[in-house]
Amino acid sequence: MEELAQLLIEQGISISSVESFTVGGFANMIGSISGISAVYRGSLVSYQTCIKRDVLKIDEKIIDQFGVVSNEVAGFMAIQGQKMFASDLCISFTGNAGPSAMEGKPVGLIYIAIAYAQKIHTFCFELSGSREEIKKQAILLGIEKILNILKKNEE
Numbered sequence: 001m002e003e004l005a006q007l008l009i010e011q012g013i014s015i016s017s018v019e020s021f022t023v024g025g026f027a028n029m030i031g032s033i034s035g036i037s038a039v040y041r042g043s044l045v046s047y048q049t050c051i052k053r054d055v056l057k058i059d060e061k062i063i064d065q066f067g068v069v070s071n072e073v074a075g076f077m078a079i080q081g082q083k084m085f086a087s088d089l090c091i092s093f094t095g096n097a098g099p100s101a102m103e104g105k106p107v108g109l110i111y112i113a114i115a116y117a118q119k120i121h122t123f124c125f126e127l128s129g130s131r132e133e134i135k136k137q138a139i140l141l142g143i144e145k146i147l148n149i150l151k152k153n154e155e
Helices: 001-009 024-033 047-055 058-067 071-085 131-154
Strands: 015-019 040-045 089-095 109-116 121-124
Touching: 001 089, 001 121, 001 131, 015 024, 015 071, 015 131, 024 040, 024 058, 024 131, 071 089, 071 109, 071 121, 109 131, 121 131
Parallel strands: 015 040, 015 089
Antiparallel strands: 089 109, 109 121
16 A cells, blocks of 8 residues: 555655455555555545445446446445545455345455546456455455556556
């Protein structure tokens, strides 16, 4: 997270997050970095479906068709978070950390989306471990994906 924070601060790129199953873990991690207030706008924990629908304004038809654990919902979470926080970049996390299948989708299936520079990057992973291990792995993958995107834009 230190490397990401440094890059965001150096480049003046504002960031926000919208988290479901990670329950603010990304926000907690980035918020603990000294100096991050220069670029970190905030986070929304949209744990329940009604928050995705009522606060993030994700169309119920999208949720009904694809489920909250989906590429589509992850993308909309990032887009809406980017708008809500007026940030340059927004990362979203949605998935199933267990203990049982949800929407017929297995434990460990997670989606990360990153809205940045008029593009939406979405990623799907099948992780294993305890609830906490899945959350931690997802956050670390999210950090890695943001770094990759920002470094590509540098070139």
